Amino acid sequence: MILYGKSWSRRELEARVGKIEQIAGIKRFKGIEGNETGVEQIQVRTGAGLTYYVTPSKGLDISLAEFHGVPISWQSPNGDAHSALYDAADNGWLRTASGGLLMTCGLMQVGSSGKDDGESLGLHGRIHHTIAKQVAAVSSWSDDEMDMNISGELEETSIFGGCLRLSRQISSRLGKNEIFIQDEVRNMGFQRCPHMILYHFNFGFPLLSEETEIHFKDTYVQARENGNSIHGYKEWHAPDANYQERVYYHELQGEPEVQIINHHFPFHNGDAKVQATLQWSSDTLPKLVQWKMPGAGTHVLGIEPANCHVEGRHKEREQGTLVFLEPGETVKYSLRLLLI
Template identity: 40%
Template structure:
């Protein structure tokens, strides 16, 4: 497929959708009713669903028909059911490949400067506006691009706008996410951003292993501390097991980006997904490890904060902010690696 030219492909199809492309649709029933989405398919077997109705998040994702992401028991829920009190965010946490957390708050519920902040902020439950998508040939590959804006705003509060661009290609197996966040308000605003990337079975197994090069790893809780040395490894689903959260500081490679890799089976090493990100604006990396029954999931989460809430970030002196008119750009890429040779090269890329 990679060597086939545009002319060769177009001579053999009636429409690009025969090979891949972008299809718009809307969920039709249940709590998901009314959520808008865009199905993206590549000719390599990668498929993922972008959801403008849920903050431009990415829901279902598969490769050659095999799921990459964890889907929670809630399923996709319309933003009209959203509540930002305490832990009620969890009632609409569908999992999915990407559930973005922010913008003025991410992490645990807390009270900060007289304001109660619920879990992970409102952005993933906010419908996008100015949504557009395109399929454009560039040489012998066709580039799929989806853009949209999501706003977090309130009277006397923040006025932050997230402009997201998601790209993939007909011949590729990479999803690139580029987010520009701008403060359109007249006051300096806290900025917390966490990419909640959720991987599940059959990609995640009891034989899975994470390959990465942290310079420092901290456990979020005493329970996580007990198994700190096993943060890379996984077990089969276990009843009653608690979540374990780790905070990593990752070492970037020669190109300035951090490379991390989830290998499905550490014995075969023939299927994996990498998460690459730009640490200049995402200096933190949160790992959420939950190997419970019905909740068998790994969260790999590039971020500009830890997941303990805004009050803790302020106390640590690590709370980021944006001045009026200021922008920042965040970049994350996910790539599927298929076959022993491709996985071996991806493992090598994590060794810095």
């Protein structure tokens, strides 16, 4: 493996530490205060500068992410509020959504609250507020490479309703600043079931500054609201308390990639260029939603690969774009975040 600018064998590293977690590894925590009481987090340190916290208590999503001790993600004012506090009605999701590097939206509803097929649906669905089960957090060696893997399952079910299971694996490798997300959703029921999913990545200060560049590879972009200009969708701004959120839809022309580049990222010993690159498979995530919100407090860029837009399930059904899974059918999703 390559670490600290040199090539090392496993035994060479082990000879220099009492425990490999001195350099990198996995550690589990539990919150003991306020609305985070009882919330479990799993810290992953790659040893190359990337640290992030996976939250089994909230969708097996990713909360705070840091690069060399400096945050790259946006945290909401709610903190990592426990899922027991979640209100599924209307826009109650906004009171307990954590922000963080990743919030998964779905599995049967994404976007605006409303009614569909006689069912009341809240904003962005339930999966971000679902507690994972069969959670495993394992570091394992293969020759001279150490992988850190977190896996678990989440279910969204209802009597006389849908029954979807999300199996998730999040992995990183010692010495590399990458996160891989491998998901599989299966219809465990015996009726076809609507399936909507959106990966709500949230980037924040100080990765985002007035000089930050945002590059979209091979996309055609339009504003969600008719009449809104797309001017400035690749730019960032200083916080503005009066800024009104903007949402853009990107039509993918090839294999998707989004780069967020800050040429003056503030490391502790000076600034340097940092680039965050998000990639995913367009086979199952053919849409990209961009949420631009350089507000005061809510100062966040959302990059959101999805199989739908964000007007809600009723709108997808009206447009004939609602995705369904047949009984027993599975669909797989693959995403990669790289920091250099």
